[in-house]
Amino acid sequence: MQPSILIIDDDQDILEALRIILEGESYKVRVALDGQQGLKAIEEEKPDLIILDLLLPGKDGVSVCGSLKTRPEYRNIPVIVLTALTKKMGDKIFTQREEKVLREVDGYLDKPVNPQELLIKVRELLEREKDEKTRG
Amino acid sequence: MRRPEVSKLEEMLGEQFGVEILNSMGLATVVLDREFNITWANNEYKKLQREPGEIIGKKCYEVSFNSKVPCSEKVCAVRRTLKTNCSSKGLKIIKKDGEEKFLDVFSFPLFSPQGKLEYVVEVIQDNTQLYKLVELSDRLTAYASHELKTPLATIHQLATVLRGIDLPKEKRNDLYDRIISRSQHGLKTVENFLIYSKIKAGELEITPIKINFYSQVIKEVLDFHTDYALEKGVEFECEIPQDLEVICDPDYIQVVYNNLITNAIKHGGEKVFIYLGYSEKNHDYHVFNVANTGKFISEEDREKIFQRYVSGRERGSGIGLDVSRELVKKHGGKIWVEPCYFLGKRCFWQEEKVKLKIKENELTQGNNFVFTISKKLKAK
Numbered sequence: 001m002q003p004s005i006l007i008i009d010d011d012q013d014i015l016e017a018l019r020i021i022l023e024g025e026s027y028k029v030r031v032a033l034d035g036q037q038g039l040k041a042i043e044e045e046k047p048d049l050i051i052l053d054l055l056l057p058g059k060d061g062v063s064v065c066g067s068l069k070t071r072p073e074y075r076n077i078p079v080i081v082l083t084a085l086t087k088k089m090g091d092k093i094f095t096q097r098e099e100k101v102l103r104e105v106d107g108y109l110d111k112p113v114n115p116q117e118l119l120i121k122v123r124e125l126l127e128r129e130k131d132e133k134t135r136g
Numbered sequence: 137m138r139r140p141e142v143s144k145l146e147e148m149l150g151e152q153f154g155v156e157i158l159n160s161m162g163l164a165t166v167v168l169d170r171e172f173n174i175t176w177a178n179n180e181y182k183k184l185q186r187e188p189g190e191i192i193g194k195k196c197y198e199v200s201f202n203s204k205v206p207c208s209e210k211v212c213a214v215r216r217t218l219k220t221n222c223s224s225k226g227l228k229i230i231k232k233d234g235e236e237k238f239l240d241v242f243s244f245p246l247f248s249p250q251g252k253l254e255y256v257v258e259v260i261q262d263n264t265q266l267y268k269l270v271e272l273s274d275r276l277t278a279y280a281s282h283e284l285k286t287p288l289a290t291i292h293q294l295a296t297v298l299r300g301i302d303l304p305k306e307k308r309n310d311l312y313d314r315i316i317s318r319s320q321h322g323l324k325t326v327e328n329f330l331i332y333s334k335i336k337a338g339e340l341e342i343t344p345i346k347i348n349f350y351s352q353v354i355k356e357v358l359d360f361h362t363d364y365a366l367e368k369g370v371e372f373e374c375e376i377p378q379d380l381e382v383i384c385d386p387d388y389i390q391v392v393y394n395n396l397i398t399n400a401i402k403h404g405g406e407k408v409f410i411y412l413g414y415s416e417k418n419h420d421y422h423v424f425n426v427a428n429t430g431k432f433i434s435e436e437d438r439e440k441i442f443q444r445y446v447s448g449r450e451r452g453s454g455i456g457l458d459v460s461r462e463l464v465k466k467h468g469g470k471i472w473v474e475p476c477y478f479l480g481k482r483c484f485w486q487e488e489k490v491k492l493k494i495k496e497n498e499l500t501q502g503n504n505f506v507f508t509i510s511k512k513l514k515a516k
Binding site: 011012013014016017018020021024111112113114115 | 286289290292293294296297300301303307310311314318367368
């Protein structure tokens with residue numbers, strides 16, 4: 001069975017672009033437009049990997065990450081944070097709490113995403129997860 | 137070596153005109169002794185410090201900052217002059233009656249005939265306006281860059297996919313449409329910033345002409361938003377008479393509508409419904425409204441949202457409503473927002489809801505942006 005990926009981003013155009021990239025590699029893709037919807041989608045069907053935007057309406061990416069990491073059943077789902085907000089752009093200073101949460105994510109990619117970089121990162125994380133599961 | 141008559145002349149100039157020149161230049165000037173006591177001050181200085189009473193003998197830091205101790209050498213030009221016997225300059229930020237003032241300060245040593253530094257002359261230029269303009273311009277630049285980064289990043293993302301992945305024609309066309317739509321919205325953001333800079337420079341002029349309001353404003357606006365609205369699942373209802381004639385600047389009123397509709401799409405949640413209406417009841421003004429479904433804007437925020445850079449975090453420049461307010465003002469009108477209700481596609485105001493005795497839980501919340509255009513505008 002193909003791994004399933006959940007993308008949480010409020011920009012429908014970005015969602016569509018990422019969906020095309022990932023579906024091109026036969027991943028099963030689901031999308032959510034905000035943090036709340038994202039968490040609901042995770043509860044409905046646990047994804048193998050999550051691609052998460054940081055700036056989301058309502059419950060933002062940091063809160064979603066925080067919620068996942070406190071729940072044992074979801075703690076190990078690999079998360080790639082995807083955002084146009086990068087520290088190097090000086091757009092946002094993360095609080096200590098946010099920094100702590102963000103240190104626990106598995107990868108960062110800047111928007112716009114290079115499709116090859118995205119696919120490499122996705123493959124790498126899914127394989128790592130598979131290995132860990134095999135090792136039990 | 138200086139000729140003696142030149143030194144004499146300089147002395148006379150200093151004695152006779154020094155104070156007058158300083159006063160006529162409108163620069164606040166104060167003379168301090170080595171202990172920071174004010175020994176002389178001109179009227180500009182008293183005005184700047186908002187001190188109606190006697191200030192001679194008071195400490196300068198007491199008058200400027202209401203402080204009991206002198207400022208640090210790092211920030212105080214006077215202290216640096218006292219230390220180095222040389223002139224110095226710095227920036228002083230004081231707060232008077234809740235208002236911040238940005239002051240450029242120049243300090244000069246005043247020596248006794250024996251060559252001992254006895255006083256420091258502090259000349260102050262109030263550059264508050266200038267600093268605020270620079271700050272505003274910096275903020276605007278940062279904001280504009282940020283706002284353009286999002287659509288550009290998305291356009292880049294879509295273009296990358298189009299170039300790198302072989303897609304069926306239908307899918308390709310969908311991505312092209314998305315690129316067109318995002319770039320059009322990016323252009324609207326730029327348009328807002330250009331208008332905003334004109335407003336700031338006091339150069340915004342409108343050209344009112346008599347138009348058919350529906351075909352020259354509403355149709356254009358609806359055409360522009362159709363694709364994006366469809367993508368977002370937005371529905372429109374327009375009850376503006378098709379034969380309505382209005383004297384206004386159609387280009388700028390389109391900007392007002394574009395900003396209100398973009399705002400409605402952004403904040404209307406899922407399945408936004410937007411109602412465009414007109415009331416002819418007012419004798420002096422054309423009254424237009426753009427109402428949309430969405431949570432009530434709190435009373436506190438109803439004024440705030442028309443202020444610069446107050447915005448939610450979704451797509452949009454955050455200055456759109458501010459620009460709209462200025463454009464409406466130029467049309468002799470006003471803009472405001474009030475809560476409203478929807479029952480299906482029917483839009484209700486508070487009074488109507490009470491009259492019809494409809495329970496609140498049967499209705500959907502909404503916000504109604506109302507703007508007016510003076511009927512007294514003359515066509516150019």
